[in-house]
Amino acid sequence: MDIFKNRRFVILAIFGSMFAIFGIKLFYIQLVDDKYEALANQNVIRNVTVYPNRGLVFDRNGVLIVENDATYEIFVIPRQVKELDTALFCQLLDLNPQYFKDQLAKAKAYSRYVPSSFLKNISVEQYASFQEHLYMFPGFYGDIRLVRKYPHNAAAHVLGYTGEIGEELLKLQPYYSPGDYIGTSGLEATYEPFLRGRKGSKLILVDKFNREQGSFQDGLYDTAAVSGSNITISLDMELQAYGELLMQNKKGCIVAIEPNTGEILAMISGPSYNPNLLTGRQRGNNYVALLADTLKPLFNRAISGGSYPPGSTFKSLMALMALQEGSLLPEDVYPCFGGYRLGAHTVGCHAHPPLRDLSAAIQYSCNSYFCYVFKNVIDQDKFKNSDEALAMWNSYLYSFGLGQKLGVDIPGEHKGLVPTPKYYNDIYDVGRWKSSTIISLAIGQGELGLTPLQMANMTAAIANRGYYYTPHFVKSIENDTTNFLDRYLKRNLTKVDQKHFDYVVEGLYQTVQQGTGRIAQIEGYEVCGKTGTVENPHGEDHSAFIAFAPKTNPQIVITVFVENSGFGATYAAPIASLMMEKYLNDTIATKRLPLEKRMIEKDLIHPKVIVSNETP
Amino acid sequence: MRRRSLWADMDWLSVLLYGLLVLIGWVSVYAADYDGIRTSPFDLSTSHGRQIVWIAVALVLAILIVIIDNKFYTTFAYFIYGLVMIMLIMIFFIGTEVKGNKSWFVMGGFSIQPSEFAKFATALAVAKYLSTQGANMKYWTTRIIAAVLILFPMILIQRQGDDGSALVFLSFVFVLYREGLTSWVLIGGGYFGLISVLALVVEEKIYLVVAIAILAAAFIYFLRRHMRIAITTGVLALLSIGYVYTVSYAFDQLKPHQKERIDVVLGKLEDKKAAGYNLNQSMIAIGSGGFTGKGFLNGTQTKGNFVPEQTTDFIFCTVGEEHGFIGTAIVLGLFMALLARVVYISERQRSKFTRLYGYGVASILFFHVSINVGMTIGLVPVIGIPLPFLSYGGSSILSFTILLFILLKLDSDRLAVLR
Known part of the structure; x- marks a missing residue:
């Protein structure tokens, strides 16, 4: 017999009384005391x-x-x-x-x-x-x-x-x-x-x-x-703002680079817009308006979209390539009779004095000369066919950063267009094209398309005599643990040896001293530059100019493109020159102020009201 | 004897009570977890989604427990106890610390807490020992061995930093009491508990000491003809006075947060933003529920971190807030019914082992429910232990399922065997 059996009642009583206490307390706080409900109302999180x-x-x-x-x-x-x-x-x-x-x-x-x-x-x-x-x-x-x-x-x-x-x-x-x-x-x-x-x-x-x-x-x-x-x-905000002032009411762009670091000093795309339009409550409306603008102000012409043919600014690269290949010597002279004759058609040239050598050819931007240079470099005996020759030509361009995305640190970069053998095979069929078919490449025309950033970078490689740093904006990032900046410290070598550059640089120097780019001279600096007048099927020629200064130990490289404005020397060269002067001297020499004024005031976008009988 | 179905003598009432509690638990976890965005009940990235998995595992486990032969539990009682003790010891070497308690094993994505399993293991071992021939609470040997079986896991768990789970083992005093431990243990426990509370509430200890002395003197005066009782009273009074100082000394040894929690319950500390926060918020949540509650998913206090641990230790708040007094009364009613049923089941056994184990189950459940609910309504200091069957957490729901279903299995075979 279990004498303790009745203890179950004691245990159950303890259990029960505890639950009863809970019940009473719950009854009190849930039903009687309304303090908690009031507290709950105050307690919104x-x-x-x-x-x-x-x-x-x-x-x-x-x-x-x-x-x-x-x-x-x-x-x-x-x-x-x-x-x-x-x-x-x-x-x-x-x-x-x-x-x-x-x-x-x-x-x-x-x-x-x-x-x-x-x-x-x-x-x-x-x-x-x-x-x-x-x-x-x-x-x-x-x-x-x-x-x-x-x-x-x-x-x-x-x-x-x-x-x-x-x-x-x-x-x-x-x-x-x-x-x-x-x-x-x-x-x-x-x-x-x-x-x-x-x-x-x-x-x-x-x-x-x-x-x-x-x-x-x-x-x-x-x-x-x-x-x-x-x-x-790396931007120099003062230079940037000055460039935007110069480019106002113009379509085109400016890219300025510090050649010995690859740092971009200014990048202007005209027409631009006020960045503050895209902040604040009106952002949506402003964005729609900018998007609808036919002048495409949101579009960064310096890196994106329909790249420009480089025109004559490309001739320096042609010369460097031919010198490296050995198909051209600095003293070589080719005939120019107002153009390069090619069976039925002619690549025209303008009137210029007789040429002494390569430097002079660059100085006077002789089209014929560079057609010969192109023909000789493409038609070298070592190539079995045009494909191989063009592949070589491509490889030089690639080594200057052309035909590919450079890797600048803003999105939207276009890789430009460097026509490959496949490109021409698709157009003309395999074996149905040769140097004469693609002769316009010699003077930077035809299918070739470069972004202005690529052109500036190519100029930087020339200014550096054979290498470039990937152009970029970032200089330093606070608390960066990813070594993000390392990618911009690498020196990219071109396929052209340093020794060949002096002839071309001399040519660029002479261009500004006494050739097509005289307007770009800056007192106290040896400026090197090359004009370009880019034929454009959609309208008037684009004015282009590449330059760097000083000649030795260059501090700034610049590329200017002004759309539908004619000769390179008309707008691109003076704008480039004013930019360089501003950067190097901080001020514009007094005697150049009228030039500055003219550049700033020139409106190439809004057509002048012309009284005409024609109905639009 | 004709072999009866495994399930024929199952105590279905207990199973029903268990099922209801688990269901209410899941619904409450869902409500506490509900943030208005993730609303799929089966989303495994949420507590309620994982709880479904745990419930399913628990049900499978329950079925397994019923299928296994009942002799397994008696035969392997010590073995299971030993195994869990080894796990508890190993935790000191390879355990992982979670929220200040080094009481978890983490294996892959799973983490288990052996202290949860120590409860039923200890219940088995105590039942096994006290049901052996010759064991009797009359003997000091029996008392000491039983005490060691209980205190060993308790100390290990306390050393792991899980004071709440350690305290649960005190509940075995009901098992021992039922088997003949002197009533003085309960009375003395109650008396010293009262003194403890008074010692903590009364700032100036000297008043308490004087009160005890006067009371004792009065007693001795009236009982001066019964020398033995008078002497006992005097000794007790001296012990009590000593105890008053021991309590305040022991209190100073507690961790700061534990001191604060005790002070809050005693009403000495009313800091709504600090120590009293859990308590205050949980009382606000429950108290604002009113009679019928704010409605399912309409709780405002048990969402958005007002009540911390709202899916685990404070799950009772969700019931109280969303379902009001009706909800809390139903949950407490279900628990009381289950406890009464477990006591009833224990008493109908011919096997002493099963009876002892049954009382172990009742004691553990009772302790958990009273500490947990008492804590949410401000009657007990905040001690982090789960509400059985309702709180979110795999170890918790599995261990309580095992605890209960071993009893139901043993009970279902009560007619077939005599252990």
Whole structure:
């Protein structure tokens, strides 16, 4: 017999009394005491994302060129929204009631618990008046949001812009949330991972009047935002702005590079736009307007899209290639009778004095001379066929960075067009083309297409006498642990030996001293340059100029392209020269001020009103 | 004897109570986890999604336990106990620390907490030992061996930093009591518990000491003719006074957060943002539920980190907030019914082993429920132990399922065997 059997009642009594105590306490706190309900109403939590400062951008002289500006953004947590005066709400924020309805529906569809962005880019002043009424709009709150500001109103194509992240990217990149800004073009896009920093989050308690009560649990669950890294770029903002001034009302572009580092000093694409148009509340409208503009201001002509034939500026490279191949000697002289005759048609040339040597041929930009040079280099006995010869020709161009993406650190780079054997085989059939078929390549015409950046880079390789550094904008990145900059420290050698460059450089020097580029002279500097007048099936010739200065130990290399403006010497050469003078001397010599004025004022875009009988 | 089906004598009422609690648990985890974006119940990246997997595993385990021959549990009781003890020791060398407790084994994506399994292993071992011939609570040997079986895992778990799970082993005092341990243990425990609370509440210890002395003096005066009782009272009074100082000394040895939690329950500390936070928030959540609650998924306090550990230790808050007094009463009612049923089942055994094990099950469940619920409504300091069957967590739901289903298995064979 189990004498302790009755102890089960004691145990059950202990169990039961404990549960009874719980029952009483629950009854009390749930039904009797309404303190807890009141406390619950005060206890609304809000999970706020803390956006970091986006990294600042400085130019090569330490001038701040991209900064952040404060605006407000309004968020909504749909579950907390109670009945409210929508008319007042809309009036305070200049909204139409339909927008209010749509946004609220959108936020509800996303989540009833998680804050959604309701309205962006509200000015500090407007937010102030809204905030006074915030207690009437439970579920809504505002938070500071930084937008980009470009104090110099310049370099839009280089700096790029930030925009709200798209749906596609959102799926690929879990770091971002809907409504986050991301760099979508230019340096903003390339350096997004460095500039963006890291978002933080904080939990804030708010009472039922929508007033903040401080942080939740003393910030135990908060994470601090980490500011983005500042970056310094190679641009000389003063030079850049000056270039944009010179290029106003013109289509075309300027690229200036420091040859011994590959750092890009200026990159101008005309027409340009004010980068501040693409920040703030009007961003959407402005973007649409810029996109619709037939002059394509959003388009960076210096690196993208339909590349230009280089024209005569290409002749230096032809000469270097032929010297290296041994098919041309510096003293060689070829006849010119106003052109290069080729059976039925002629590559025309202009009137110039008789040529002594290669340097003179460059100086006077003789088309015939370079047709001979091209023919001799392509028709060398060592080649079995045109394919092989053109492949050799291609390889020289590639070694100068042509026909491929250089790897500049802004997106949208085009690789240009260097016609390959396959290209001509597709047009003419295998074995049905030869040097004479493709003779226009000799003078940088025909199928050849280079981006102005490639042309500037080619010029840098000439200025350096045989090598170049990949052109780039970045100079330094704060707290970079990825050694991102290493890729721009590598010296790329061309296929041409250093010794051959002097003849060509001399030719370029003479071009400016006494040839087609005399207008580019800068007092006190030995300027080397080459004009180009690029035939263009769509209209008037493009004016082109490549140059560097000084002749020994060059500090700046420049390429200027002005569309539909005629001879290279007309616009491209003076603009290039003024740019170099500005960079080297900081000021423009007094006697050149009229030239500067003429360049700035020239309008090549807006057609003059011509009284005409013709109906358009 | 004709062989009956494995399931014929199953205690289906217990299984029903178990099923209801598990179901309420999952629904509550889903609600606590619900953030308005991820709404698929089966999303394995969420707690409620993984809980479905754990429940499925638990059910498979329950079936296995029923299929295995009942002799397994008696025969291997010590072996299972030994195995779990070895795991508890090994944790000191190869365990992983999670939230300050070095009590986890992490293997691949899984992590298990041997301390959860130590509970049923100890229940088996204690039952096995006390049901052997010659074991009797009258003897000091029996008392000491039983105490060692219980205290050994308790100390190991305490050393791992899991004070809550260690305290659970105190509940075995009910098993020992049922088997004949003197009532004075319960009465004394209650008395010293009261003194402890008073010692902590009363700032100036001298008042308490004087009160005890006066009471004792009064007792001795009235009972002066019964020398033995008078002397006992005097000794007890001296012990109590000593104990008052021991308590305040012991209290100073606690970790700061533990001190704060105790102070909060005692009402000495009212810091809503710091130590009292869990408590305050959980009481706000439960208290704001009212009679019928705010409705499924409409809780405001048990979402968004107001109540920490809202899917695990504080899952009772979700029930209280979303389903109100009705919800909490139902859950407590189910637990009480299950406890009563387990006691009833234990008492109907012819086998002493099963009875002892049954009381082990009841004690462990009771302790977990009272500490957990008591903590959420501010009656007990915050001690991190799960609410059986309801809290999210694989180790928890598996260990409670094993605990209960071993009993149900043994019970289903009660007519066939005499152990």
